Amino acid sequence: EVQLVQSGAEVKKPGESLRISCEGSGYSFISYWINWVRQMPGKGLEWMVRIDPSNSNTDYSPSFQGHVTVSADKSITTAYLQWSSLETSDTAIYYCARAYSSSSAIDYWGQGTLVTVSS
Amino acid sequence: DIQMTQSPSTLSASIGDRVTITCRASQSISSWLAWYQQKPGKAPKLLIYKASSLESGVPSRFSGSGSGTEFTLTISSLQSDDFATYYCQQYNSYVWTFGQGTKVDI
Numbered sequence: 001e002v003q004l005v006q007s008g009a010e011v012k013k014p015g016e017s018l019r020i021s022c023e024g025s026g027y028s029f030i031s032y033w034i035n036w037v038r039q040m041p042g043k044g045l046e047w048m049v050r051i052d053p054s055n056s057n058t059d060y061s062p063s064f065q066g067h068v069t070v071s072a073d074k075s076i077t078t079a080y081l082q083w084s085s086l087e088t089s090d091t092a093i094y095y096c097a098r099a100y101s102s103s104s105a106i107d108y109w110g111q112g113t114l115v116t117v118s119s
Numbered sequence: 120d121i122q123m124t125q126s127p128s129t130l131s132a133s134i135g136d137r138v139t140i141t142c143r144a145s146q147s148i149s150s151w152l153a154w155y156q157q158k159p160g161k162a163p164k165l166l167i168y169k170a171s172s173l174e175s176g177v178p179s180r181f182s183g184s185g186s187g188t189e190f191t192l193t194i195s196s197l198q199s200d201d202f203a204t205y206y207c208q209q210y211n212s213y214v215w216t217f218g219q220g221t222k223v224d225i
Contacts, residue, residue: 035215044206044217044218044219044220045155045157045163045206045208045217045220046217047208047214047215047216047217059213059214061120061214061215062120062214095162095163097162097163099210102210102213103151103210104168104210105153105165105168105169105208105210106153106155106163106165106208107165107168107174109162109163109164110162111162112162
């Protein structure tokens with residue numbers, strides 16, 4: 001069974017750093033890109049970034065470039081999304097999701113990680 | 120970026136109704152369009168890919184059509200399990216974009 005299991009909810013203060021994770025199982029982790037999608041409270045879905053775990057190639061949305069960093073460790077089939085300095089506007093649910101390529105639809109999603117940034 | 124516009128934003132319907140949601144792209148995306156269903160507190164679920172291909176396990180009452188810039192998602196006979204928010208998403212360009220969502224409620 002394909003699973004993407006994300007790390008738990010986080011509460012942080014503005015300016016703090018954070019790394020959230022997404023562990024894939026039940027499939028060949030290096031054969032699928034991992035994407036990160038943001039959903040702000042009560043809002044729609046925004047694609048942020050994708051990473052190819054086989055070689056760590058990345059594509060960033062211009063809207064998120066420079067504010068987040070994506071990485072992956074194929075040895076432990078885990079992808080990460082990190083911030084060096086959080087802002088209150090980063091409060092959202094973050095989903096990891098796999099796709100076979102950048103020309104494929106997302107077929108499996110993680111359960112989401114709620115990040116709350118508040119002073 | 121390619122802009123995706125869904126209509127309507129909210130749709131009120133009854134069990135058994137035929138429901139159609141429209142998604143328009145700001146430029147041609149060929150057939151590189153997916154539809155997702157999201158229920159409150161849950162992750163989205165893939166329904167349709169490549170504009171009209173039904174994802175495995177998805178009920179046949181869901182169908183997609185269109186190409187270029189105009190696309191539709193149709194639910195042939197609305198069931199209670201279908202009350203949710205639906206999103207279209209283009210994957211034609213390297214920057215993926217979603218529509219703003221259509222909430223289907225009673």
